[in-house]
Amino acid sequence: MKVSEFNEIFGTDADEDLIGTVRRDKIYGYGGNDRLYGKDGDDILYGGTGNDRLDGGTGADVMYGQAGDDVYRVDNLADVVSETTVPGVDDGGVDTVESTITYALPMFIEKLTLKGTxxxxxxxxxxxxxxxxxxxANVLSGGAGNDVLNGNGGDDVLIGGAGKDELWGGSGSDTFVFRFPDATSTDKVKDFSAADSDRIGIYASDYGLSLGHGLIDDGTGKLVLDPAYFVAVAGSASTVQGTSSGHGQFVFSFTSSTLTLMWDPDGAGAVRGTALATFNSGVTLSAADFTVTTGLPTASANGSPSPVPERAGAKVAFTIDLSAPANEDVLITYSTIDGTAKAGSDFVGVSHGQVTIPAGSTSATILIDVLADDLPETVESFSLQLEAAVGTSSGAPLLVASSSAVGSIAPPAPNVVAITDMAALGSTDPSGIAYVPGQGLFVSDSEVEESPFFRTTNLWTLQPDGTVVASSSLLSFTDEPTGLAFDSSTGRLYISDDDQSRIFWVDPANPSVMLGEFDTLSLGVIDPEDVAVNPNNGHLFIANGTGNSSGGGPLGNAIIETDSTGTQVFATIRLPAEIKDPEALAYDASQDLFYVGGGFSSKIWVVDRGGAIVQVIDVLGGYRNEINNGAASIKDLELAPSSDPNDDPSKLNLFVADYGQSHVSDGRMIEIDLHGGLLLA
Structure with a gap:
């Protein structure tokens, strides 16, 4: 049975916790107030009706809250949050994003809370x-709308933007920024504090200020507000005005109940001032409380810290970051530059693409589409080149601090592509697996002849897709065929028996007849759980388990290399302690590496001849048995041609004999696609 790319989890109309796996998950909350957790993988979450919490976990996740007041957790630049099932139509509710990265709210999301440190x-x-x-220290920019901004701790910058906004700096030295005067956008500053060294932030160009015209040098080269351009006047904002002649002034009007900062464009002239903001009681202001921005910020390109897995739909994320928010939109022009990753084969190249960083914001995300070629590759990289950054109103170019950033693409991780129900074929506890060219996969069973099954057939021949070709019995010489391996040079099918401590061999065309054997005790192998063959020289590798009463004897958890008759030991490969009971073994002659597993774990270890772990394949944890929800129990491994008829015939996948629970009819054969690049990642 082919396995879907996604593991699907379905809720009900009740309130539920729906938890994903290490796989890519699709989780459907349906009704109720649900909590959806994607965990690992690039997941897709659907909240359904109700007030739901959606947390995709690690990976680039797509989250649809749908109806209700939903909360989204964002931690990846490529995460997608959507409140629109029908394009352009709000699914409803008051929704919140909790983000651990710099983030701009998409359409129809009302609230943003920054998390982390x-x-x-x-x-x-x-x-x-x-x-x-x-x-x-955060920069919070409200954009349009009547917003509420709360900086909390840290030295924050709060920019209300258009609309009548409410600004709370919180603790720390905060800067409250007011753009060009607009009578429809008077803000309320709720906690301005001289004790916290809070400041008023302005852009010189918004008020027509320059050196000698509202700005003076403070003696260090820094331009500050000329005290002549500020006046505090008793009276209400509707009646007071500036006192200067010939230029504008910031006017701080005060009464016993209202404190208002205004901009009066002609001072004592006839034009009335425009209120920028009202302030909390007890505030007094002077020109020294102003911080003036006189130029545009610098721009820099930044890449993602980790490689993105190669698969259709994946994206490499870059950001263009400004050193500070600008008072105008900034147009960014960029292109991709080939490295070891090439446009057209590894990613979709972009030439002179453009993205806009809105006024008040500090960042834009650029997503580059990945192309999947499924070829054996190392981690490959390419660059994003920042070609220009220009203020859209002024036409002024920004200085570029870092013009290039690197993104990388990793070979796709191993994944399960097919599962065969061996129990349905008669094998309750599959323990051995070997591929014989021209005949198929041979699968042995070490428990099927025992209670409660009492069957005589304990060897099956299958096509890689699980179709049964033949079945036979090995009971004339073994009722414990724990491992299988085939030597194409001699035509021998080797069978390990951990009860008898022996290795047998047969002709796979007539496997019921034993042709030869040798004892493994003389090799120090007390518990021969599995056997593998080196096709280059006919040597055998025997895995010595530790699961019997001997604990594996003096040899312990190890692999022995011997000749085809067990008369000479060439090498002893001692395994790390974490591979405590090696029961499954496959050998990759092309890379001189071993795949090792055991029923104690759903992990598969890739080990070199020195016993060092090169890589760990941890994909089976997300494929628990549907019969009893049991974890995979790995008893043998084999490299064999892919079961997908569309794959190249030379492509080898890793097949797993999953024993399941002992004496329970729940055995499986699992096929893992290694994508040809397992050890190159």
Whole structure:
């Protein structure tokens, strides 16, 4: 049975916790107030109706909250959050994103809360947003709408943007930024504190200020507000005005109940001032409380820290970051540059692409589509080149601090592509597996003749897709065929028996007749769980388990290399302690490496001749047995041609004999696609 790329998990109309696996999951909450956790993999989550929490976990996840007040957890630049089942139509509810990365709210999401301890930034959308910082230094930019911004701890920058916004700096030295005067966008500053060294932030160009015209040098080369351009006047904002003649002024009007900062464009002239913000009681302001930005920020390109797996739909994420928010949109032009990864075969190249960083924001994300070629490859990389960064209103170019960033693509990780129900074919506890060219996969069973089954057939011949070709009995010489291996040079099918401590061999065309044998005790192998063949010289590798009463004897958990008759030991490969009971063994002659497993774990270890672990394949944990929810119990491994008729005939996948629970009819054969690049990642 072919295995879907996704593991599907379905909720009900009740309130539920729906938890994903190490695989790629699709989780459907349906009704109720559900909590959906994708865990590992690039998952797709559907909240359904109700107030749901969606957390994709690691990976680039796609999350649809649907109806209700939903909460999303974002931790990856390629995460996608959507509140629109029908394009352009809000699914409803008041929804929240909790993010551990710099993030801009997409359509129809009302709230953003920054999590973690990193100095990250948040940007709102056109709605009335509530943006909440963490305890680091954040830039919060509301955009349009009547927003509420709360910096919490840290030295934050709060930019309300268009609309009547409510600004809370929290603890730390915070800067409240006011753009060009707009009577429809008077903000409320709720906790300005001189004790915290809070500041008023302005952009010189918004108010027509320059050196000698509202700005002076403070003696260090820094331009600050000229005190003549600020005045505090008693009275209400509707009646007071500036006192200067010939230029504008910031006017701080105060009464017993209201404190208002205004910009009066002509000072004592006839034009009235425009209120920028009202302030909490007890505040006094002066020109020294202003911080003035006189130029554009610098721009830099940044790449993702980790390789993205090669698969259709995957994306390599880059960011273009500004050193500070600008008071105008910034247009970014970029292109991809080939490295070891090539446009057209490894990724979709971009030439002179453009993205805009909105005024008040500090970052834009660029996603480059990955192409899957399924060829044996190492981790490959390419670059994103920042070609230009220009203010869209001023036309002024930004300085570029870092013009290039590197992204990388990893070979696809091993994944399960097919599972055969061996129990349905008569093998309750499959223990051995070997591939014989021209005949198929041979699978042995070490328990099927015992209670409660009492069957005489304990060897099956299958096509890689699970179709039964033949079956036979080995009971005339073994009722414990724990491992199988085939030597194409001699035509021998080797069979290990851990009860008798022997290795037998047969002709696979007539496997019921034993042709030869040798005892493994003389080799120090007390528990011969499995056997493998080196096709280059006919040597045998025997896995010595530790599961019997001897604990594996003096040899312990190890692999012995011997000749085809067990008369000479060429090498002893001692395995790490974590491979405590090696029961499954396959040999890859092309790389001189071993695949090792055992019923004690669902992991498969790739080991070199020195016994060092080269890689761990940990994909079976997400494929528990449907009969009893038991974990995979690995008893043998074999490299054999893929069962997919569309694959190249030379492509080898890793087949697993899954024993399941002893004396329970739940055996399986599992096929793992190694994607040809297992050890090159």
């Amino acid at each position: 990193e100095a990250i930034n948040g940007t709102g959308n056109e709605l009335a947003n509530r943006l909440t910082g963490n305890d680091a």
